[in-house]
Amino acid sequence: MILCIAMALAAPVAPASATLQPALEAELVRASALRLPDAPPPWLVIYDALDGTVHESAAEDGALYRTQHGPFRLVRAEVRVGDATVDSSNYSGFGEPDGVTTRRLPVEDDALALRREVWLATDVAYKNAVETLSRKLAARKSLQEPPPPDYQVVPPVVRPAGPHGGDGYTAEQTDDLARRLSDAASPVGVESAAAEVRDWHGWRLRVDSAGTRAWMATGNVVVRVEAVVRRPDGAEVRDARWWVGRDATSLPDADTMVAETRNMAQALLAAAATPSPEPWLGPVLFEGAAAAELFSQLLAPELVGTRPEESSESSLFKSGSAPLARVGRRLLPEGWRVWDDPSTRTGAAGEYEVDHEAVTPRRVDLVVDGVVRDVLMSRIPGKERTASTGHGRALGSDRRGALPGYVRVAPKQVISAKALRTRALGLARSVGHDRVLVIRRLMPPALQQQLEVAVQGEGPMAGLTMPYEACLLAANGECTPTRNLRFVGVDRRLLRDIVAAAPGEGPVDMLDGPPGPARYTIGTTGGVPTTWDVPSVLVSEVELDPADAGEPRALDIRRASP
Amino acid sequence: MMRRALFVAGLLGAAPAAAATDPTLATLQATLKEAQAQLAGLREPDPAYFVAYSVVEHRALNIQGSHGAHAGVVPERVRSVDVDLRLGSMQLDSTHKIRDESFFTAAGRPHWITGFEGASDPLRRLLLRATDDAYRAARARLLKVRSNEAVKVAREDDSDDYSPAPAVQREAPAPTLTVDVAAWSALTKAVSAVYLEYPEIYDSAVQLVVTEDDRWIVNNEGTAVVDGFRHLRVATWAETVADDGMGLSVYDYVDVGSTARLPDQARVEAMARAVAERTVALRHAPVIEPWTGPAILRGRAAGVFFHEIFGHRIEGHRQKDEDEGQTFTRRVGQPILPPFLSVLDDPTQAQLAGEDLNGHYAVDDEGVAAERVTLVDKGVLESFLMSRAPVAGFPRSNGHGRRQPGNDIVPRQGNLMVQAEGTVPYAELRKRLLAEIVRQKKPWGLVFDDISGGFTFTGRSTPNSFAVQPVTVWRVYADGRPDELVRGVDLIGTPLTTFARILAAGGEVEVFNGTCGAESGWVPVSASSPSLLVQEVEVQRREKGNDRPPLTPPPGAHP
Known part of the structure; x- marks a missing residue:
């Protein structure tokens, strides 16, 4: 009850600093004078500042074990030398610095102290940018065809700071929620249970030498709780729940999350008591959150048009010059459509007014009739697509590539959820199964512990994170929990094997990273907010194997009392 | 500023109770007993002859001023658990060095973090989990130790792996440090402005770092310790770059064990001024040859x-x-x-x-x-x-x-x-x-x-x-x-x-x-x-x- 009252009093986000913008502008003027002998001056200087408050709490079995509460303020200084056609960006040398430097800023609104940190960041960024450009030009000597221009020039954007409008959790609320959730996930029989709650709210300010002065209200809240049961044979069985939202008011109330967590823990204990799973080869029904995760993991890399960074000839991690996404590639069955539109105003976490490059997002019709027709772009031009679609977002100080915002997937036709299950059972029978595998929840990449998933392509690698919640559906409607299955050899072509779809269960907010290995290292509460609204789908054939077993415990470590 | 001061005072006020029945110590002792009983019940040929639990709660607070501004207050709090378990005998046990062991097959030591508040059962469960992990790891390692001893030449020093020690009973929780966060935020801010007078100093800071470590140790020989370590450091540093590219940094500090011995603002300012003068002097100093x-x-x-x-x-x-x-x-x-x-x-x-x-x-x-x-x-x-x-x-x-x-x-x-x-x-x-x-x-x-x-x-x-x-x-x-x-x-x-x-x-x-x-x-x-x-x-x-x-x-x- 106390928490409910506190929830109603979620703290409004502080107004934007009146000192930060003038401080950045003052250093912008001085940055134009930067000059090294026989080296080009900056053609563009960009300051991205984050100014807000973080409340982060982590608890295990009902007791806090980590907290971080307080102001958070930093600047990302990006200096580009060259020109918009060829500059020091979009290049990565192995272990070499680039023209981006990040420094923490004083939390106090002291103009001179702020400027001092920005000055130091700019100086280092400029020197690194000059060297980066020379390395990049040297590496380009071996190219047969010049790459696309490095940056799209757009008119400057001026967006004053208005009221923030968001409500963040307080320190006491994140602490209390972490305690309650980790306790709820830990009934007798659960070996360990942990919960993390992170609330970040504040402002993003972009100031650049092209004239942009854009304040953007920013923030999100993420709640994750995970429980682990160890079976007598040593196998670990896991499940988790997570909630992502724009702010505290967009999440369920604490009591609802606690109740759902308790249910999860009981279901996990039941699943852990089931016999060891058999390998599965046959149709699979992806429902609810599992369907959203399926599309997010397999489709997102196919929709992003940002080209990889150029690299030196000798780089161990030399990547291709073209993005993974390819216009004209069939991804889905005929009649299916996919579009991304972060500009809607439904309250979804993946919606925003301007991206990290201060570009207003637009709807992009990505897949038409099952075939890729357009891709998401930031201000990094591609060979075919040269203009931003307003999807330039990134983790931390990373390069501003394109990321999905609010993606909708629409099948050619839908049947009812009941009809979809009937169809799935029929398909299973046709290949010799009397039941069909239903997956309700997949492990999000943030909790991923199998690095093999990061590798794209068909083969022995999983290609998709393991199911958290799955059951075998019988004709009588009974769905028997199963556990510890792992995908084998999944890649984007699985989506072409979708044979039927039913209405989804609504948009799913999640935190995600850019396509590629970085997606699996964002941390349990990191990432950029995205939203996926997808149908439940039946895939004609998917292969899953039992995951490796563990070593049994020697001691009885059960909870002392309920 | 006052709100922050109260918050931090609360954080630092979490020292163990002075009473003889320290709840964390009681949990450690009870869990050790429970674990020992379970380990004995396994009836394995090699006994876990030594088991010790150690818990350290580390609390720190970093108050920093930089460039004449308050740079922030960063609190830190983490409670670590270590389980030391030895299988075999004092003459030869599972911790014995495996000679020529591959870096890739040597098992790392698990490090456990536990909650720093609340009921005893989460700590008990974590200790049992850690004991179980340590036991299974020791069981596997002792096999390797024995085969390594059989394969390799005799050791130059064949002394035992472990020695007896008298049990120690000590309950001496360290006193809580009370720091005036607002005053030290103001002091570090004010002193950090000293460096602005020196244009050749590019980066600098003044900070107070307060550390409180509380420690609990128990073992199956009867040792039971509750004590703590208190440390405060007032430090200041400045950085510059000489014309030949040499980065130069001068750091000075005062370490004390209680707030009463903290230096006053005049002394910290004198320290900062000396660091500044030395940094600038070093920038212009000649480089000497080998x-x-x-x-x-x-x-x-x-x-x-x-x-x-x-x-x-x-x-x-x-x-x-x-x-x-x-x-x-x-x-x-x-x-x-x-x-x-x-x-x-x-x-x-x-x-x-x-x-x-x-x-x-x-x-x-x-x-x-x-x-x-x-x-x-x-x-x-x-x-x-x-x-x-x-x-x-x-x-x-x-x-x-x-x-x-x-x-x-x-x-x-x-x-x-x-x-x-x-x-x-x-x-x-x-x-x-x-x-x-x-x-x-x-x-x-x-x-x-x-x-x-x-x-x-x-x-x-x-x-x-x-x-x-x-x-x-x-x-x-x-x-x-x-x-x-x-x-x-x-x-x-x-x-x-x-x-x-x-x-x-x-x-x-x-x-x-x-x-x-x-x-x-x-x-x-x-x-x-x-x-x-x-x-x-x-x-x-x-x-x-x-x-x-x-x-x-x-x-x-x-x-």
Whole structure:
């Protein structure tokens, strides 16, 4: 009850600093004078500042074990030398610095102290940018065809700071929620249970030498709780729940999350008591959150048009010059459509007014009739697509590539959820199964512990994170929990094997990273907010194997009392 | 500001209860009993003959000012759990070194983090989980140990893996530190503005770091310890870049064990001003070339010097490990230093020369009472720093088993003290330096005022050399020219040669307080010494950066 009252009093986000913008502008003027002998001056200087408050709490079995509460303020200084056609960006040398430097800023609104940190960041960024450009030009000597221009020039954007409008959790609320959730996930029989709650709210300010002065209200809240049961044979069985939202008011109330967590823990204990799973080869029904995760993991890399960074000839991690996404590639069955539109105003976490490059997002019709027709772009031009679609977002100080915002997937036709299950059972029978595998929840990449998933392509690698919640559906409607299955050899072509779809269960907010290995290292509460609204789908054939077993415990470590 | 002060005061107010029934200690003892009963019930051929639980709650608060502004208050709180479990017997157990073990197959030590609040059951469950993990890992490792012993040649030192130690009962929770966060935020902010007067200083800060470590230890031999470590450091640093690209940083600090001994604003400001002046002076100081010749190591520098080149070589486990260089293993009873020097390590001493000692503790991390150990008596090697792992001729611990949570315990230094007989006033020591310069027909000698740290190689696969990094080095001329600040050198050498060249000691004893990193992690230490005159030292050019100084003046600087 106390928490409910506190929830109603979620703290409004502080107004934007009146000192930060003038401080950045003052250093912008001085940055134009930067000059090294026989080296080009900056053609563009960009300051991205984050100014807000973080409340982060982590608890295990009902007791806090980590907290971080307080102001958070930093600047990302990006200096580009060259020109918009060829500059020091979009290049990565192995272990070499680039023209981006990040420094923490004083939390106090002291103009001179702020400027001092920005000055130091700019100086280092400029020197690194000059060297980066020379390395990049040297590496380009071996190219047969010049790459696309490095940056799209757009008119400057001026967006004053208005009221923030968001409500963040307080320190006491994140602490209390972490305690309650980790306790709820830990009934007798659960070996360990942990919960993390992170609330970040504040402002993003972009100031650049092209004239942009854009304040953007920013923030999100993420709640994750995970429980682990160890079976007598040593196998670990896991499940988790997570909630992502724009702010505290967009999440369920604490009591609802606690109740759902308790249910999860009981279901996990039941699943852990089931016999060891058999390998599965046959149709699979992806429902609810599992369907959203399926599309997010397999489709997102196919929709992003940002080209990889150029690299030196000798780089161990030399990547291709073209993005993974390819216009004209069939991804889905005929009649299916996919579009991304972060500009809607439904309250979804993946919606925003301007991206990290201060570009207003637009709807992009990505897949038409099952075939890729357009891709998401930031201000990094591609060979075919040269203009931003307003999807330039990134983790931390990373390069501003394109990321999905609010993606909708629409099948050619839908049947009812009941009809979809009937169809799935029929398909299973046709290949010799009397039941069909239903997956309700997949492990999000943030909790991923199998690095093999990061590798794209068909083969022995999983290609998709393991199911958290799955059951075998019988004709009588009974769905028997199963556990510890792992995908084998999944890649984007699985989506072409979708044979039927039913209405989804609504948009799913999640935190995600850019396509590629970085997606699996964002941390349990990191990432950029995205939203996926997808149908439940039946895939004609998917292969899953039992995951490796563990070593049994020697001691009885059960909870002392309920 | 007041809200923050109250919040932090609450955070730091979480010291263990003073009552004898400390709830964490009670949980540890009850869980140990429960685990022991379960382990006994397994009826495995190799018993878990030793089990210890250690919990350390680390709370820290960093209040920082920079460039004349309040830079933030960063609290930190983490409670670590270590389970030490030995399978087999004291003669040969699961911790025994596996010779030629592959880096890739050696199992890492798990580190556990537990909740710092609430009921006892989460801690109990975590301890049981950690015990189970430790037991299964020990069971697997003991198999490897035995096969390794069968395959390899006989060990040079066949002493046991572990030794008995009397049980220690100690319930002495450390007092809570109360820090006025608002006042120290204002102080660090105000003092940090000093550096704005020096345009050649590019980056700088003033900070107060408050540390409270509370510790609980229990083992199956009856040891039960509740105590804590309190530490406050007021520090300031400044950075610049010389025109040749050499990055230069000067750091100064005051370490104390209680808030009452914290310096006032005037003293911190004087410290910042001295750091600023020294940083700017270093920026314009000449770089010296590689050189050998006579030198004085002032007290703090001599303390660090001994810590690096002597202290690490008399840690007990290095005398047994056949991968180690074992510089002094077979030198017990023999002279290794000039006869006017003695060295001891005394963690039981809390203060020296008016300063709180960082390496002070009453009980080590194995629950053994700390002892004052005479390592060298009048130049003759007497003893080693010992944990409960014996070495030939030294069968018991002298209370120097230490670790940072999450690491295996090994013997480490506490308060290393170099003592000298027949010391002379510093002025006389300096006269002797000048005479030595003339005698060696050198144009000049060196005085090392302060050393920031250093490192040393003790293994057999690398030369047994050391390098220490001086911050402040003066060139002293025999012809009466004034001393000259120089930069860009590291002091290098090998231990035995260097010890043989110590000629005299003099001046006041000075204390270096710091944190030392080695196999068992980072532990607080001190090293103290009078100034030492060395007949010949060698310096080499220091690794330097190549970045130009900032291309534009600092904001707000007057051109």
